[in-house]
Amino acid sequence: MSKKVEETVQDDTLKATLGLIKQSVDLLEMSNDVYEHLRVPMRFVEASIPVEMDDGSIKVLTGYRAQHNNVLGPYKGGIRFHPNSTPDEVKALSMWMTLKCALVGTPFGGGKGAVVCDPRNMSIKEIERVSRGYVRAMGTVLGPETDIPAPDVYTNAQVMAWMADEYTTIMREPAFGVVTGKPIAVGGCVGREEATSRGCVYIAREAARTLDIPFKGARVAIQGAGNVGGFAALLLAEEGCKIVGISDSKSGVYDPQGLDAQKVVEHKKKTGSLEGISGPKEITNEELLALDCDILIPAAMENQITGKNAADVKAKIVVEGANGPTTPEGDKILKDNNVLVVPDVMANSGGVTVSYFEWVQNNYGFRWDFATVDKHLQEKMVEAFGNVYGFYCEHCTGSDMRTGAYMYAIKKLAEAMQYRGWLHNGIYA
């Protein structure tokens, strides 16, 4: 990493991302100009969002939007509502979106947003006011041809509907394509809600096939019981996998014979927690990551598999449903222990892929049925896995699949930058 960046970046996740981008540019023997374009967002917006709380008081929240790179198309990426969100986290997440879109072949750049708040302690009305306030604060930074948000941690289809409504009211035009992940009734796409998980399942199946592990009957542990983790549990169970454990921010459950995924997910939905389910043993998050299983799917937050606990991972495959769940130290230990890590930019790209389908349908005023969405999603996922795994085997077996994915994506981005005239001295050093 260039000295300048090392000196200014404090956040470990952003530092690690920049390190990987720089390493990939160097391994590809590309000019440092490619890295210069990718090391900072093209635009970063921080805005105050005044929100009236139910008791009449005003809270001024902070909102962020990072627009990392739009060489391939409009910025695209989720908005999270989380008390620990920081500018650097949002920047790193926007960089991953740029790589993800390039890798899977959607005509989008990378963006990401956040509001620093805890919706778990807020009423529905307060969450609605935060959602609308975000759109008012960001104003014309967003747009169906400019920057298109989607759901992320602690945001959902309802939040997207409020955001689309606020945007169309401000702009005085029906531009529902400004966000994706909307409810079907307001221009959403069938299958979008579970698309990230469905993509994860197709990727997990490809990874298992690659390692000759029978997918039917494979034992799977999942960290996170939200949108990605919850749907992944249901879909994997449908595929005949055995869900041996699942956890959320407070606790987890474990059954070596296989959990009843439907019952667990319904309990979580109804009570907001995994506690109190009759039957399975209760476990901690740490124990979940160390379960005896074939496939581990971290589907919660960043920095969960680290230098401290990676050696305990017994899974043969880690499919990163979450963004950034493995630290560089964790990655190294998993590599040394021959664990195949399918990186986030590949493993959770099903969401942005179906978001792309939603955006296309909004632009054309046309509706696809589920069979069409699923067929295209499956094709995209299988193709992307094949491309990245093939590139990794050919160019970087000494390293890991994450490096292969970064290199594959950066190659595509650099080529586009070259054609658009952003690299006056050419791609290669």
Ligand code: NAD
């Ligand atoms: P969500 O809010 O629906 O669920 C998050 C889950 O993680 C909850 O069950 C929560 O209890 C749990 N959790 C939070 N902190 C935890 C901790 N420290 N340990 C264990 N569990 C914890 O969010 P989501 O949409 O499912 O997103 C999860 C991850 O997937 C995030 O990294 C997100 O960026 C990534 N992702 C989401 C999508 C999408 O379409 N929703 C797409 C791509 C990537």
